[in-house]
Amino acid sequence: KLHPAPPGAKPPPTRDGPSEIPPPSKVLNDRIGVLRGDITTLAVDAIVNAANSSLLGGGGVDGAIHRAAGHQLLDACARLGGCHTGSAKITDGFKLPCRKVIHAVGPVYDYLNNGESERLLSSCYSTSLELALQNGCRSVAFSAISTGVYGYPSKEAAPVALAAVRKFLTEKDKEGRIQKVVFVTFEMKDVEAYNEFLPLYFPPV
Ligand code: ADP
Numbered sequence: 001k002l003h004p005a006p007p008g009a010k011p012p013p014t015r016d017g018p019s020e021i022p023p024p025s026k027v028l029n030d031r032i033g034v035l036r037g038d039i040t041t042l043a044v045d046a047i048v049n050a051a052n053s054s055l056l057g058g059g060g061v062d063g064a065i066h067r068a069a070g071h072q073l074l075d076a077c078a079r080l081g082g083c084h085t086g087s088a089k090i091t092d093g094f095k096l097p098c099r100k101v102i103h104a105v106g107p108v109y110d111y112l113n114n115g116e117s118e119r120l121l122s123s124c125y126s127t128s129l130e131l132a133l134q135n136g137c138r139s140v141a142f143s144a145i146s147t148g149v150y151g152y153p154s155k156e157a158a159p160v161a162l163a164a165v166r167k168f169l170t171e172k173d174k175e176g177r178i179q180k181v182v183f184v185t186f187e188m189k190d191v192e193a194y195n196e197f198l199p200l201y202f203p204p205v
Contacts (some may be wrong), residue, residue, distance in 0.1 A: 046098060048141065050062060050104065102131050121145060139181075156190045
């Protein structure tokens with residue numbers, strides 16, 4: 001509702017879910033969760049922040065994470081020299097109960113080029129999981145990247161997030177070193193979107 005679709009805007013590729021429903025897997029389903037709550041309270045190995053390219057803090061979940069982590073997080077982020085859209089960088093969690101914070105920079109949603117928005121959002125999820133793996137993180141909690149002020153419709157962001165996470169877990173981490181990935185949000189609209197698309201990407205056994 002922040003950015004009404006202009007006439008002629010094309011629906012994005014994954015809006016209807018996957019072209020083929022993948023085979024059900026209990027082992028895989030056990031590695032996924034959805035949670036409505038405050039991501040700053042979670043004692044997981046890594047939380048994924050919805051940052052901006054300066055990495056110097058902002059509103060929304062970014063502001064909440066910086067407030068809870070203390071000024072040391074800002075000092076650590078300042079040394080990173082920013083981050084490109086679609087990518088991510090990692091810091092310690094400082095005063096947060098989590099060990100690491102992965103700062104992912106989501107795209108500002110572009111109705112006229114939603115294929116590019118999708119590519120960048122998907123890349124946030126895969127880059128974040130790559131960083132989690134490299135840093136020995138076994139549990140990862142994702143913010144609903146780009147669905148706040150960046151205007152990505154929740155029902156378009158959820159299938160992108162789920163597809164990227166499924167692809168990573170099945171192709172890059174078959175061994176299951178990352179044991180749990182949780183999608184965390186405050187917003188009912190995000191929870192509804194995850195719940196609608198979850199059975200399409202992680203079908204019940
Ligand atoms: P972006 O700028 O990438 O759109 P926002 O921070 O504006 O990111 O929003 C991302 C999502 O994070 C929104 O769904 C927002 O409601 C949610 N959010 C805000 N604060 C928290 C929090 N403390 N824990 C979990 N989710 C949060």
